[in-house]
Amino acid sequence: MESVPGWGTLPRMLRAQAAAYPDTLVVDGPVRLTLRELREQAAAVARGLMALGVGPGDRVAVWGINDAAWVVHAFGVWDAGAVIVPLSSRYKGFEAAEIIAKTGAEVLVTGPGAGGAVLADLLPPLPVLRHVIVPDGVRRAATLTASELAATGEGDTGERDVEARALAVKPDDLCEIMSTSGTTGTPKGVMLDHAQVLRGYWDWAEIVTLGPDDRYPVIAPFNHGFGLNAGLIACVLRRATMMPVGVFTPDALMALVESGKVSILAGPPTLFARLLDELDRRDWDVSSLRVAICGAASVPATLITRLVERVGLERMINAYGLMEGTVVSMTRAGDPIEVIATTTGRAVPGIEVKIVDLEGKEVPAGERGEVLQRGYGVMRGYWGEPGKTAEAIDAGGWLHTGDVGVLDEAGNLSIVDRKKELFIVNGFNVSPAEVEALLLREGSLAQAAVVGVPDDDSGEVGWAFVVPRSGVRVDGEELRAWARENMSNFKVPKRVIVVEELPANPNGKTDKIALRRMAAGDIS
Structure with a gap:
């Protein structure tokens, strides 16, 4: 396997790629960006952030759906020597405020949510925030637009300062604080540095065979490790064309x-x-x-x-x-x-x-x-x-x-x-994933999700939430009858609930906390 080039940091990687392949298209969609344009626009964002007082190691939160502006601002944060704190576009205001306050981010770059509304409008008063950057065409009190940010600190001095700052970033400096999905409690901030992200996703991309001729829709949200690292960063690493998907x-x-x-x-x-x-x-x-x-x-x-x-x-x-x-x-x-x-x-x-x-x-x-x-x-x-x-x-x-x-x-x-998802039925450990895989063998289901639910007789029992395949009718009791014929009795779900779709958490995975709440509401 080819070793990752000796860039060491994301700012050096972007500069090397833009210098060698300036006209390579790296972002496609409503806004298209070449490597040269990404490098120039990211440097302008970094110059603006530095003029606002953002220093090395400071945290900058980014909140919005996947789009070209998200890509530019991410590299701008890294050029400024700062640490990006991505926020889920599904967050409500108080959820975003909790992460901002926890990480001490004093600058927030925000864009539209899935419904088109500017996410900054959802945010409650937050004393820690000194600056909020909003999309062009939006004017709110105490905010700057994206264009105003990029125009801040223009001039030769500003450009030299950005280059000095970007080249001063070290491989072991933090580049990201990623929030866990929060499925087991309050989200925690996962700290990753430049060197480990570069190596991890260079190797990932090599195994995937991601290359300059590839066109790659990034569906996973940029606020998640896969969307940001195996999507946004991997495409720039390998000069593939990313196609940001804002709403799936x-x-x-x-x-x-x-x-x-x-x-x-x-x-x-x-x-x-x-x-x-x-x-x-x-x-x-x-x-x-x-x-x-x-x-x-x-x-x-x-x-x-x-x-x-x-x-x-x-x-x-x-x-x-x-x-x-x-x-x-x-x-x-x-x-x-x-x-x-x-x-x-x-x-x-x-x-x-x-x-x-x-x-x-x-x-x-x-x-x-x-x-x-x-x-x-x-x-x-x-x-x-x-x-x-x-x-x-x-x-x-x-x-x-x-x-x-x-x-x-x-x-x-x-x-x-x-x-933490295993549950016990009459003394037997039950693996939800195993039961899900068995149910899918029946043939009529597109998806299945199983959760453990408290039960007076058995301690816990399994409830299965299932999505039928297109054009197929599924009867819950008939599916349970099939399960009794094909599974150990303690694995057979006590209830089968047929739904049109399974709820998903911000990372795109099935939200089993939501399913447990649905089950609890049904019981009560």
Whole structure:
């Protein structure tokens, strides 16, 4: 594998790429940007931020849907030597305010939300904020527009100052504070530095074979580690053309794949299940697609098999990563279909993986346990929370992921569940992911999600929320009857709820907290 070039930092990487390939199109959509234009516009943003008093290591929050402005402002933050704090465009005002206050971000760059409204309008009064940057054409009290920010500090002196600041950034300086999804409590701020992000996503892109001829819709939100690092940054690293997707809908994505000649597509299982539904409804032209990357805590084997057979891809890649550990494992070229369908592949270079039992002892190949990871990709810690950092990363440098997995004899890693999502029925441990995979074998379902629900008789029972395949009618009791015929009795869901779609959290994964709330409301 080719080693990452010796850029060391994101500002140096952008400058090197723009100098060597100035006219390469790196952003396509309503606004198109070449590498030269991205570098020039990012430097103007950095100059404006510096004029506002942003210094090295200061935090700058960015809040908006995926678009070209987000890309420019991200690189502007890094050029200024600052740390980006991405905020989910799904946040309400108080959720955004909590992250801003927690990280001490004094500048907020904000754009439109999914509905088109300017997100800054949702923000409650926040004393820590000194400046709010809004899109052009929007005027609010105590704000600057994006153009006004870029015009601040113009002149030769400002340009020299930006270059000096950008080149002074060090590889071990923080570049991101990423919020965890918050599915297990208050979101924590994951700290990542320039060097580990550059190496992690250079290697990721090489395994994916992402290159200058590729057209890649970035569907995962830029506020999430995958959207920002395996999307925005990876495209600039490899000179691929990113196509920021602000609001995902299955039919709009299919139209983009067809008209935009998309070659790389990445996302959680829910995205690909919807894609297959669209192909069942209409004969879309997806012949330009050559690589698909599907990664999550668990990926149904039937979903991957259907994708390979239906779309006719050159490569189907399964991968595993997490906010705190960047890229952990990936399948490789030449892996047989059963490896791609049932595992997330082998650890990437520079990363170690082991599986341990409840006492922390390593288990033999083929046995379940918690996935531990060590290497360059492990986060620097949680922002302002040394106690929680120590709980997550032990004295030996191992990150305790909270995921339950199995390593086979060849080192392929299978993620079978979240440690905290297991529930107990009559004394038996039940893995929601296992039950979901079994339900999908029945054939009538596009998606399934299982959660544990308190029960007076059994302690806990499983409830399954299922989405039928396009044009298929699903009866919950008939599905339970099939489950009784094909599963151990303690795995059979007590209730099957048929829904049109599963709720998703800001990272695009199924929101099981929302499903538990739905179940609790039904019980009460």
